[in-house]
Amino acid sequence: MKTLLTLLVWLVLLVLCWPLALLALVAWPLIWLLALPFRLVGVVFEGLFAFLKALFLLPARLLGLRV
Numbered sequence: 001m002k003t004l005l006t007l008l009v010w011l012v013l014l015v016l017c018w019p020l021a022l023l024a025l026v027a028w029p030l031i032w033l034l035a036l037p038f039r040l041v042g043v044v045f046e047g048l049f050a051f052l053k054a055l056f057l058l059p060a061r062l063l064g065l066r067v
Contacts, residue, residue, distance in 0.1 A: 014021040 010021060010024070013024065
């Protein structure tokens with residue numbers, strides 16, 4: 001559904017202002033490539049924080065507490 005809505009918005013933009021629509025079509029993959037390292041860093045930090053949470057809550061789990 002999100003893809004269809006994006007396509008419809010892009011088609012409306014293409015009809016109303018075709019240079020801007022073509023610029024968006026070309027710029028979107030470049031922006032995605034520039035954002036990719038930041039997304040990977042986010043995944044790494046999310047995993048690191050989950051690991052630290054599990055590590056700090058391990059003694060409580062070993063004692064039988066439900067955290």
